[in-house]
Amino acid sequence: MPTSFLRSIVSISLAALLSTIAPVAIGAANADTAPAPQAVAEPPAATKTDADNNEITSFTLGNGLEVVMIPDHRAPVVTHMIWYHVGSADELPGKSGIAHFLEHLMFKATKNYPAGEFGRKVAEIGGQENAFTSNDYTAYYQQLAPQALEMAMTYEADRMENLVLTDEVVATERQVILEERRSRVDNSPSGLLAEEVNATLYQNHPYRLPVIGWLHEMEKLGLDDALAFYEKYYTPNNATLVISGDVTADLVKTLAEKTYGKVPRRAEPGKRERPQEPEQNTKRIVSLADPRVSRPSFQKRWVAPSYANARPGEAEALDLLSEILGGSPRGRLYQTLVVSEGVAAAAGAFFDGNGLDSGSFALHGSPRGEASLEDVERGVDAQVENIIKNGVTQEELDAARNRFLKSIIFARDSQTGMARIYGSTLSVGQTIKDIQEWPDRIKAVKKEDIQEVARRYLVDGRSVTAYLMPEAGAPDKKAKDQGGGGAGPSEVLPAEGTVQ
Amino acid sequence: MIRPLFQRSIAALLILFATIVASHAVEIKEVVSPKGVRAWLVQDDFVPLISMRFAFKGGAAQDPAGKAGLANLMTSLFDEGAGDLDSETFQVKLDEAGGEMGFTADMDNLMGSVRMLAEKRDQVTDLVAMAVQRPRFDQAPIDRMRQQIVAGIKGAERDPETIAERKFTEALYGAHPYARPVYGTPESLAGISKADLSGLHRRMFARDNLVIGVVGAISPEELSVLLDKVFGDLPEKAELAPVDAARTALGETTRVDYPLPQTTISLVYPGTRRDAPDFFASYIMNHILGGGTFTSRLTNEVREKRGLAYSVSSGLQSSDHAAALIISTATRSDRAEETLQLIKDEVARMAKDGPTTEELAEAKKYLAGSFAVTNLDSSSAVANTLVMMQDEKLGIDYIDKRAGLIDAVTLDEVKAVAGKLLTTDPAILIVGQPQT
Helix, strand or coil: CCCCCCCCCCCCCHHHHCCCCHHHHHHHHHHHHCCCCCHHHCCCHHHHHHHHHCCCEEEECCCCCEEEEEECCCCCCEEEEEEECCCHHHCCCCCCCHHHHHHHHCCCCECCCCCCHHHHHHHHCCCEEEEEECCCCEEEEEEECHHHHHHHHHHHHHHHHCECCCHHHHHHHHHHHHHHHHHHHHCCHHHHHHHHHHHHHCCCCHHHCCCCCCHHHHCCCCHHHHHHHHHHHCCHHHEEEEEEECCCHHHHHHHHHHCHHHCCCCCCCCCCCCCCCCCCCCCEEEEEECCCCCCCEEEEEEEECCCCCCCCCHHHHHHHHHHHHHCCCCCHHHHHHHHHCCCEEEEEEEEECCCCCCEEEEEEEEECCCCCHHHHHHHHHHHHHHHHHHCCCHHHHHHHHHHHHHHHHHHCCCHHHHHHHHHHHHCCCCCHHHHHCHHHHHHHCCHHHHHHHHHHHCCHHHCEEEEEECCCCCCCCCCCCCCCCCCCCCCCCCCCCCEC | CCCCCCCCCHHHHHCCCCCHHHCCCCCCEEEECCCCCEEEEEECCCCCEEEEEEEEECHHHHCCCCCCCHHHHHHCCCCCEECCEEHHHHHHHHHHCCCEEEEEECCCEEEEEEEEEHHHHHHHHHHHHHHHHCECCCHHHHHHHHHHHHHHHHHCCCCHHHHHHHHHHHHHHCCCHHHCCCCCCHHHHHCCCHHHHHHHHHHHCCHHHEEEEEEECCCHHHHHHHHHHHHCCCCCCCCCCCCCCCCCCCCCEEEEECCCCEEEEEEEEECCCCCCCCHHHHHHHHHHHHCCCCCCHHHHHHHHCCCCEEEEEEEEEEECCEEEEEEEEEEEHHHHHHHHHHHHHHHHHHHHHCCCHHHHHHHHHHHHHHHHHHHCCCHHHHHHHHHHHHHCCCCCCHHHHHHHHHHCCCHHHHHHHHHHHHCCCCEEEEEECCCC
């Protein structure tokens, strides 16, 4: 259920890349973008018994529901998340936004319980709950005391098969998602631009659709659309249950069989085959000028492989490439453009490798002082060309790699973070083994691999460049003294966010 | 963000506390180093890392007149050179040691955050000690960070929300330091010198002015050594400028007209200070009115029944020198007046009748159970909690006492505080389509 209190896990604030709390924010960002294993998190020998109990385990129920259990006994809290392997990229043409709309409607009545009862039960014991939708998955979660886990599982399993909707409920909630769209997109120039950049980057794949939906299609979404989507995709064999926290694997198994185990296989969604991208042959430019913008900025994006579909080692190399280029203040973009040359207020890079069908790679920058946007863009391009031509040094590869490996250990510190890593990764067809072997694969990347993925994927003639400009007209790229910085609200986020 | 009311002050986070399940979950030890540095520790070996949070009292309210943005600028410079290490060398060493160090300022505090692998404790804290005690404030990093901050301010100067927040904050606080932007202005930043930074550092970074929370794989003995290394050689006493209590000007409506598809609305009512006797009554009342769950009255009326907004909430915020209850929402422009009236009606209903017995009981249960969920999800969250408890002088046994404090609140007390806070005409901010 949406709320503005919780932020998307992939909407990493670019402001955080700037100065004050940058190191902490970057650690968190890595944790989200990179799968993390459990192996590194074993406690010292002194608590060996606990170590045995801290192993991540999984099993599959008879109806096909995969269950993952991530122990964490530090506090009497458990995170319960159900991940449906369906998102906005699975929507029928003309029905954009239905995955997210259904997510909202899942908080309404079922055959067994009135609307709001589940939420009241969670609130009654001080629990938290919410849900979010992305291109590839839709997830619902509660965080509460372990004694309440059975209650949460009972209600969550119930709404997997017993949702009841009426036209009245659908009509009111449609107003809510339209307000959500106005907040996230229509009220914000950067929100509008991000949406249309995405629609340009992908020419055929439904990743081009906004998760929240196009306004004119959202206005027409109805009860039948929601129920059809529900009946097709909400079934135990199309979901992953992730439980992390202060419970045992045995208890989870018992409760899962008692609750979700009773839900029949309701449908056979089949293999997820969405329209794929054709060969891309053009460099595209998207530009938005708005009187609310006083600082020009640009981003440049490419379709790239994701962990789920890359050739071995490529996604890992792209992850490290983004870190070396601009994943931290130690990155080449910041050190060159912000520190040495002093032309940029911000410059960075981002790789999103979490998609089922593809990932994307993004660079961004904005000028400061007397520099122009063109100066910054040229400088960013030069850094990419330099890596394509000359590769990276062993030292910067090792430094970037160490930041990743450290972030894996830090990731184990967050109960909900761990549940999100496992849930999102398994929802796009990857395995627990893939997650746990990620550090080894990161360790295996050579500097030649970095150069090779840069050469192969960061091709200028297949890029999309987006400009967010102060005044009407084409990008004149003359910034005067209006640069970029961390405090502004008009940051261009390189990644498509999830919608809550 | 409307500062300082809208920023997440330490006190605002504190009010999320509740206990019961938490009491056996966190064993807090007080550690006092040989040089007298005091910290609260939760020892935990589950993950081989150490999180440390600390706060120096002061913050942006200490910025001298005409030098707004000084404390915030300072927070950007601690990893830009310290001791005998220049910016480049310092950052490379911190990166090699795998340490994360960040600083941030709000109006009342300047806060630090450090995270490290336990095995790299010595290397990382050597660098943190240098940053805390001997920041260099070299001219090149000062100029670079100043330019970045100025670029950010200028980048937002035509954004109607930013313009509105500035206007509203100035209307609320008048001549008080809280009326000034934490980030400063291009003009105020231009006048800040290295001497200003060193001076504020010397006055604010002192041992009598500091609270510390540490969580993770470290023993009390090891922490004791760490505390002396990082903080032990700071001056004993801070020299802060006195800050008056803010007089929040309510009753006026501030409008920023802009043709937006959605209108944002904020209402500011009087609040209750964290140390006031009716704080918990206020907190319970706010929770029922528009607190952070989907069961609040405002969410039910505005969102669930009518679909007028995606988010509507109220929050009780208390900083060192001001307190307020703030309601905020965003709604389609053609129904903004209707939504505002609906909120006012709900406020009036709460002011007149207070909550029902059932609502009070449910709110108490929620607040009792939510502590662990909202405060114990990670080492950093626990460390943050330890800092906040000390900042508010709540006592090391506060978590155990808190359930009783909540439970003792009566229906009459909640009704009384609703009548006290919600019968005042609020300050209102409306950003969106001009009303015809």
